[in-house]
Amino acid sequence: MLISKKLPFNYLFSMIKVDVIRVFLFSLTFNFFKFFFNDYLPSLPAQLPTVLGTAISLGLAFKLNHSYDRWWEARKIWGSIVNDSRTLILELKNFINPEVLGFEETKALLRKVAFRQIGWCYAFGESLRGRDSRATILKYLIPAEAGFVLPQSNKNFAMLDLHMQDLKKLLSQQAINPYQQVQVDNTINRLTNAMGMAERINNTVFPVTYRVIIHFFIYLFLIILSLGLVETVGPLEIPILIMTATTFFLIEKTATYLEDPFVDMPTDTPVTSIARAIEINLKQLLEEPNVPEPLAPEDFYLK
């Protein structure tokens, strides 16, 4: 997630470099043509760029809206992961009857589940970003459980299975009552849903035809605008066109980046930072030592 109010100019420029250079080239060509073969350039009616400009603006607004919705839904999903991680440990801490298991064993169990949940958050962020989560799983899970999780293709689903197995054991030991089991099961179901929802956004490509058309449409608009401007304005057309193109392409790229909120870029959802916040919360709740600091932003974004 970008955080800096002063975005590095380089970053913004690198987003649209190629497109702007292309625009520069064809507007240069049109000016060149105008200079040498003035009469051969067609005179376009003024209303054409207006019509196309309105259409392309609406097209971009549509793209921006739905990209923003994908991005915001992604952030909401991770917000619900924060909530449900907190709820999970809060419930277990205050549901388990310590007299059944004894104070020490209860504490150890809570610690095990909390670390597994912390690991789940980090590992899920990594898997969404297409990274390897094995090191994380080995760090936060006890060896026996890591051995169960690692061979599976959906490692996060396997960790939720481990939560459920602990719950089953707690019920059979009567350390929790049947309503409490069902209540914690609800919390785990919400984690299952959050996982599926994030996977859905990650696996569903924004309609490809639309992406292609809108990009082509911006070019069509800029070419026709350039033809119109070269008639009336002359060489000054070049900076005006470049600035207009810059704005349209930056809006398009902003939308395109929001479309894929888990792709391991500066604009994505700050899943590592959120997982860290969960780690801090859960460790403080269980009065664990070694509570880490919140993740500091890198340069102009939060990871």
Place this chain on the structure above:
Amino acid sequence: MLISKKLPFNYLFSMIKVDVIRVFLFSLTFNFFKFFFNDYLPSLPAQLPTVLGTAISLGLAFKLNHSYDRWWEARKIWGSIVNDSRTLILELKNFINPEVLGFEETKALLRKVAFRQIGWCYAFGESLRGRDSRATILKYLIPAEAGFVLPQSNKNFAMLDLHMQDLKKLLSQQAINPYQQVQVDNTINRLTNAMGMAERINNTVFPVTYRVIIHFFIYLFLIILSLGLVETVGPLEIPILIMTATTFFLIEKTATYLEDPFVDMPTDTPVTSIARAIEINLKQLLEEPNVPEPLAPEDFYLK
């Protein structure tokens, strides 16, 4: 679901072939008229195409928005099918008391329900696409149950009934407690809802009058634009009009394809691929052998 970043040009062109040829023909006719009977062509005021262009752009934006919503809702429904299929088996696995039924029989029961759920997903995708799901049902259900399901018109509803019957039996054997039965019933209710929601999208035609009007409106706009351009631009009008028409028709067609997200076309919801992902998850959870590979995309889309 289209996935390729490089869409085949043929695919895009085939979407709008007929419409673009029509546009080509009438713009050719207008140019022909202009050449021979210049004086008889009316001179249209510049503002008319602008007004119509704004109106048609807003009309397309409306269509695109609601088509996108239908498509995205369809994808969400299948996302919830993923979540609830996982939850169903996760709950049953960790609710059933193995001491009641014995370890082997419990495992067999879980296996039977999981296969039925996998079959449910494939068969539901097939029925949405208007295909025959009988082979799938015979493959994933035991013969007695397939015999119960096959004669019914809503086969997927019948499979959910089988889930409920197993639940009833488990309760009467006291292998699960009453809260657990109600909790799994909630999961099955969500599957019933997902089924009904997908059927709703599939059976509800996007307002037909609107579809017709917007198509007619694009033609009206293009004809008037063509009349205006032929005046000022001459023969160059033809490529400009064709490119403009291409963009508008592509946007219209993109929307029309999104409207019906289960019609067995390259743009539809990848239900087979999602069902395969569920199969992998459930089989790994139950430590089944013969876990299949994820479905590979065909050419430029995922089935």
Place this chain on the structure above:
Amino acid sequence: MLISKKLPFNYLFSMIKVDVIRVFLFSLTFNFFKFFFNDYLPSLPAQLPTVLGTAISLGLAFKLNHSYDRWWEARKIWGSIVNDSRTLILELKNFINPEVLGFEETKALLRKVAFRQIGWCYAFGESLRGRDSRATILKYLIPAEAGFVLPQSNKNFAMLDLHMQDLKKLLSQQAINPYQQVQVDNTINRLTNAMGMAERINNTVFPVTYRVIIHFFIYLFLIILSLGLVETVGPLEIPILIMTATTFFLIEKTATYLEDPFVDMPTDTPVTSIARAIEINLKQLLEEPNVPEPLAPEDFYLK
């Protein structure tokens, strides 16, 4: 719900007949004036129709959006009625302990509730459309219950009360357990909600001032457009104006029809057809004879 891809031209034309004739008359008048008193017609600046055209297009887009939302919400409500009707019978079938009541009586009870639910669906559709539902109630309810329901003003609410009374009796006979009663009560609550939601849409008029303004605004726009066109285009103005007016009025009417999704017109929600689908599902679930066929569309729409 309109279904035919080939809408009868008569149907479309009858929607906007009056308005289009009015437009024809005033554009004829303007042409007449232009012919005889050319100098007395004011020359309107080109930007005025553009401004009004943009405003009216946005106004129509707003109307269309919210009308569509009402229509789609209506369809969703009936979708949830499908789901909850299925869930209700699925739950009762698999919750009731047949050993308590005996196999035959259980089957009779299930049959009675299912028929009442089928009757509820038909009768609710009829009452939304302002029709008499007494014949339906007499057909699907046993006489004693019909006698309880018929005198009440909200007959559908009374039928839900009968569901609840059966539930109460089942609990007192211990044929279901307390969690199951509460679970089925949840399903009935959802039916209560669906009923209230459909009544809300039916009883809440779309903001009347807005309806009036937008209609007046379209006329204002067409008159000013006509004045502008008559200047530059002459008699050809008439067909152009008529076609433009046709499109705007058709969009307005489409929206107006979507606003009231239960008014017993070809464009409304196909409640009879949905109720029939529920009847088929529930009867097949209970292995009833005499399962009817799905409702066939009439001409170009589904009832």
Place this chain on the structure above:
Amino acid sequence: MLISKKLPFNYLFSMIKVDVIRVFLFSLTFNFFKFFFNDYLPSLPAQLPTVLGTAISLGLAFKLNHSYDRWWEARKIWGSIVNDSRTLILELKNFINPEVLGFEETKALLRKVAFRQIGWCYAFGESLRGRDSRATILKYLIPAEAGFVLPQSNKNFAMLDLHMQDLKKLLSQQAINPYQQVQVDNTINRLTNAMGMAERINNTVFPVTYRVIIHFFIYLFLIILSLGLVETVGPLEIPILIMTATTFFLIEKTATYLEDPFVDMPTDTPVTSIARAIEINLKQLLEEPNVPEPLAPEDFYLK
């Protein structure tokens, strides 16, 4: 809620009287200036009103959209009050075991709760409209309870407390079981939520700066449009400007009225009429005598 299809012209005109007169005055002034000091009037470029017109149309569309959403949410909240009032009494009627309290006392209790709920609906509507609800409370509550409710500042919250106290007593008498208590508590929670949601809309002012800007913007637009029209059209400018202004101001006012859906005006949510419908439903359910008629509309609106 406005209901009449034929809105009185006076009502519409009174909404925008002041604004339209102001527009009339400045357009008159501009015409006067043009007549006497033609040369001193600046000639504005045609594109300026177009740009401002598009901006103002989008600004109004935004305002209209969110005002509509507030109005529709208000209506949904009262729809849910209908549903939960019905559910509350339906549940109590079919949960309470009459053998514990005796048939007569059960009936009396149900009657007391139902009347309290009816009173709650009327009183809540009155308090939202800023009226005194004491008479209503004295009418529908028994004296002892009215004495508990009246001194409190949030009288509706106090009435929900009374519902909860009855529930507590029913549980301690074992007239309902613990699951039923929790289930009815859910229904009461939804009523608490509906209450808070309606208060939220009532207490949250639509962003004030935006209200001010959009009003100022419409004037800016009309002044510039007037300057442009006076150049080209002359005195005919006055009726055209007035009609355009009327439309824009009517749309603005429609939105402003929708923003505050509980202000005791003809356009607000018909809370009295809804409360009456609830009264009819609940009294018929309990087979009470003296069921009132539905509230008849006053003139052109429903109260």
Place this chain on the structure above:
Amino acid sequence: MLISKKLPFNYLFSMIKVDVIRVFLFSLTFNFFKFFFNDYLPSLPAQLPTVLGTAISLGLAFKLNHSYDRWWEARKIWGSIVNDSRTLILELKNFINPEVLGFEETKALLRKVAFRQIGWCYAFGESLRGRDSRATILKYLIPAEAGFVLPQSNKNFAMLDLHMQDLKKLLSQQAINPYQQVQVDNTINRLTNAMGMAERINNTVFPVTYRVIIHFFIYLFLIILSLGLVETVGPLEIPILIMTATTFFLIEKTATYLEDPFVDMPTDTPVTSIARAIEINLKQLLEEPNVPEPLAPEDFYLK
């Protein structure tokens, strides 16, 4: 939250001072240039400001829509905090069996939880606004509990843990039954969610690139508009441009302020006032003395 209908002019002006002065300076410069070097100013085609104006209006509409959604979601979250605070105390008051703990101790416990919840609301508002909440916690919590809460980084989460601990104790004393514990746990979960949701809005920056582009785009539009106007209108261009710029910048700033609804400015969510309303409700419910007055607005806004 702004409340006054008469916003101080100073307040509005201070929002956009810097931007308007910049616009004044460059329009002055262009006029100066025009006066001295008339021929060197390029003549821009009329359609360019129109195209850019449409694009920028759509861009602002997008920004305004999503900013409004953030602001309204923030208000909804605090609305749900009101509802769940009321529900929490309503449930505890009517769930706890007073015979177990004795009347006095029950009252003391309820008082302790209610004060903690009131403190939670105030402290959460303060922490969202980046203020120190320690004084508040010391005021509303008993010393032992304050000692537990103060060292933690997420103090509000710690207070919810205290709620859960009380619940656990009540269950082990059998002052509430297991269903009631789970039911109150649901209420506390909703408070956990509300907390996480408000934190999400507070921590998630509105897409930074978009903020930057839209601001740059408004300048681009105003410069080009100024160049166009200086040609045709002359010095009168300055007030027209300033007024147009004022409107666009005010809309932009209104959106920017809505984006961050918890930043301790006059436009933010009135969390102190809401917390006060909760305090009044809960104290009256428990018949506490010293019920405070509702928070009075400061000048033109509510804190």
